[in-house]
Amino acid sequence: MANKPSTTGLAVPSKRLSRLWHMGRATTDFASGIGLRGMIELARSREGDGQRISLSPQATQRLTNRLARMRGAVMKMGQLMSMDGSDVFTPEAAEIMATLRDRAEPMPLSQLNRVLTAEWGKDWNKQFKRFEFQPIAAASIGQVHRAETRDGRRLALKVQFPGVRESIDSDIANLGFLSRNFGMMPEGFDPAPMLEEARLQLHEEADYEAEAASLRAYRALIGDDPDFLVPAVHPDLSTSRILAMDFAEGVSVERLSASDFSRGERNRVASLLSRLMIRELFEFALVQTDPNFGNFLYDADSRRIVLLDFGATRAVSPDLIEGYRALARATLANDQAGMRQGAVALGYIGDDVPAEQAARLIDLISLSGEVITSEGPYDFGSSTLFERVFARGRDMFQDKQFSHMPEPATMFLQRKFAGIFMLCRRLRAEVDLRAMLEPYLLDASAHSGVD
Structure with missing residues (x-):
């Protein structure tokens, strides 16, 4: 030790x-x-x-x-x-x-030992040849330790912070209190359904047994893909507060933005993750919705991307998939009426929204769709789309144009879409999203499952 x-x-x-x-x-x-x-x-x-x-x-x-x-x-x-x-x-x-x-602050060593003892018993250390007390990573819910078992398995052990699971409800209640009393939301915009969805999602993320099940399901979907690696779960050492996985080599994909990596490699990695995002929605109907850059590692030797952290994995309903399909079709066709129908189906726009307000919301969606309406590879490195969408949304917020709460489940999908966009931008990549997306829009049944 x-x-x-x-x-x-x-x-x-x-x-x-x-x-x-x-x-x-x-x-x-x-x-x-x-x-x-x-x-x-x-x-x-x-x-x-x-x-x-x-x-x-x-x-x-x-x-x-x-x-x-x-x-x-x-x-x-x-x-x-x-x-x-x-x-x-x-x-x-x-x-x-x-x-x-x-990185979050690591828990004190005394707390760490209490968690390990509670989950594995007082002689837990006898199972390991080596256990690194210094965490190799720490985030919002837990920290990760590297270890090697007596039988030679090299593991990454995600250990949950004590008290985090119990504090989720109070955190969400506090966020609701602040949003209602300090002008954090537009007038008439009720944050309660979204906060409730966030509360449920965070409880799922804090259940490592549920994450282990999601990891196994996603690993089965990826299969023997030569471009991706999903670590295997080790059930004998996993509990509701400890998740034991294969240790995987690699650096955070955002490190590819350094001069050590070529434009071609940056474009390849950004394209692979963009295509995977589309497959998750239209093919897997299962989306890992936390696009934190640290959840994607790049192994330069094998040129594979390691996929981590499946606590925020969500199944997507057929209705939601068809809503996104319809909205993407209409956006590519610049069909304003079709875009409104798709936005209504996804809950972005209410049926009773005034025409002028709906038109401004459709314009914002159309602006956001620039990444798929452009012909050929989209140059994320020179794009100012984020600033334009941010400024347009801020203006609409100030003008009280947001008066309808979208379908809460879309919040986590939007989080994934935005995260991949930001990663492509960080890598200054050129990605042909339109070419990737179009096959999934031609025939709803063509990519509805995995063979």
Whole structure:
């Protein structure tokens, strides 16, 4: 037993009032970091002005540290904010925020030992030839340790933070309280269904037995694909709070943005993950909805992409699949009426939305569809689409144009779509999404399952 962590870490806050206090402090850190003038300028800025949030490194560090200490649902929200912080934050702030994608504060060694003892028994260490106490990764719900068993298996062990599962309900309740009382939502926009869906999803992510089942199901769908690797589960060491998997070599795919990798390799990896996203929706009907860059590793020796973290895996209903198919068809055809029907089917637009408001929403969807309507490979590296969509959506928010809650299940699919877009942008890749998508739109039954 070696490699003890150099830091002891701080225990996760578990009481609702304590977590609300930390959440409030995080909000205060964010507001004070921007400053009154910055908040006014951000609110006044309009489309195309390139406005970015100028958050000082010191204020961002305080915000990041607080979110990292809280872990759980609140840190998950921070990770979503930081998926591609270079688009919204200054480079200095983005560098600090990016730590939320890769690392939370590790739990104290005493807490770690209590979790391992509770799950495996007091003599748990006798099962291992080597166990690295220093985690190789830590995120919002758990941390990962490298180990080797007495019988020679090289494993990655995901160990859940104590108290995180129990704090999910209070975190969501606190987010609801803040959204209702501090103007975080448009007028008439009820966040309750979305927050309830998020609450259920987070409980699923915190159930490692359910994640193990999803991992096995996804591994079966991938099969012997030469481009992807899904680690195998080791049931004898897996519990509801520990997930034991094969250890897989590789670096986070965002590292391919460095000069060590060619444009061709970046394009290949971005194209593979984009095609996989489309297959998940239209072929697998099973989507891993957490596109955190750290969930995709690249093994330069085998040129395979390792797929990790299946806690947010969701089955997609046939109705939802057909809704996306109809919306994509209409978007490619620039069929405004068809786009409205598809948007209504997905819950993006209510049946009773005024015509002018519906038209603005359709325009936003049409703008977002630029990645599939362009002929040939789309150049994500030079694209300003994120800024344009962000600015258009902000203007509509300020004009109170969002008055309908979409189908909650689409929130997690949109999270995947946006994450892959951001990854393609990070890699400065050129990807022909239209060519990948069109075969799935021609015949609804052609790709409805896996042989």
